[in-house]
């Protein structure tokens with residue numbers, strides 16, 4: 159009896175283990191062009207990226223000349239997509255560069271302003287979807303070299319920002335409406351593997367051959383950018399959702415390797431390439447493609463679970479969806495500096511970087527609304543930046559007054575909803591040891607640089623231990639978010655004084 163029971167048990171175990179093994183091999187697909195690394199990059203360049211906290215994006219190109227308006231008509235379309243707005247003919251748009259002469263442009267001034275805002279990195283549109291190159295590319299005539307301005311704007315930007323200690327990333331659009339070989343608008347979205355494998359983005363051989371010239375052109379331009387601007391830290395891709403590009407998984411993957419080899423430490427986000435099954439950002443196994451996740455454009459995540467342990471950034475417009483210069487900002491809600499500060503802190507509390515977009519006008523001036531935002535964000539960051547730079551999510555749960563970030567054992571409480579009773583109630587984590595509790599050992603308001611008073615704690619309905627930090631008079635009337643830096647200490651419940659302080 160015993161023997162037969164043992165036999166049944168052994169058979170059952172083999173059956174279960176085999177099932178699990180089969181299941182695993184079914185789940186993990188043997189991808190050649192999916193993620194080439196599981197988990198985060200650990201090198202110094204990527205560690206530096208992770209610590210930026212706040213960045214600046216600049217969308218600038220010939221679309222800044224019309225600024226969303228043409229012949230008395232205004233579009234609500236994104237200004238940088240003006241060529242497709244219907245207000246201008248393609249021919250008119252494609253001749254705008256002949257007027258591009260941004261005599262007010264001062265890269266050093268822009269870089270100073272970005273530094274004052276607190277940006278640690280910046281992303282610049284070297285070429286947006288229209289294909290106009292802000293550098294004198296030798297692979298097309300549609301460049302800054304053939305405008306009345308003529309100077310290499312990318313060089314001016316890279317030099318000026320690098321001199322201010324701000325790392326530069328080169329935005330590059332895969333979509334290029336100016337190249338005859340570019341194959342646009344033929345993406346398919348489906349989850350059917352076979353359908354994707356059989357999908358042909360071309361209508362005929364001629365189209366396919368033309369696309370080969372586009373691929374070579376794109377490769378040449380990327381090599382040119384990294385050769386001309388070696389100080390750039392990374393490439394920020396856009397427009398890679400194009401169906402023909404997505405079908406080139408092997409070729410794009412090889413190009414990525416080539417670019418990385420020529421520029422050690424190069425940082426590339428998840429928008430460069432798809433895997434061989436047409437999956438973007440994360441591959442068909444669910445692993446992040448390349449170095450950081452770019453899916454959170456204008457759309458911050460709300461929980462750590464959503465970011466899946468990956469590095470990520472969120473790029474954000476100031477009006478609703480205008481990246482390039484639009485003359486009329488009355489058309490949508492315009493974010494305030496404090497909206498953007500809250501987003502910055504929220505992103506960092508969820509292990510991401512936050513990037514604020516600017517769209518200078520056709521003459522090269524940054525609009526007054528953006529200058530005001532840069533100033534207000536900068537003033538806040540100058541006092542409270544330690545809650546952002548180099549921080550990550552904290553050991554505290556999310557609480558109603560705002561967001562918490564952490565660097566080493568400093569925890570930063572960024573308060574955006576000031577409690578009416580002027581007490582910031584801080585729930586501390588539960589100790590893993592049943593004999594220990596956490597107490598707030600030190601608390602300091604960053605803007606005051608003096609210790610804050612922590613009132614006796616208590617337990618809320620869920621049994622969580624909390625302490626109240628008193629908002630001092632100097633801050634009670636503020637209409638701005640503020641930061642309290644705290645340190646926690648684990649003490650024995652038997653330590654009478656600390657325990658008493660925590661429970662009364």
Ligand code: FHN
Nearest residue numbers: 236238239396397455473481
């Ligand atoms: O279509 C573009 C848009 O114009 C803008 O450049 C943004 C910035 O991330 N990217 C695309 C939309 O995802």
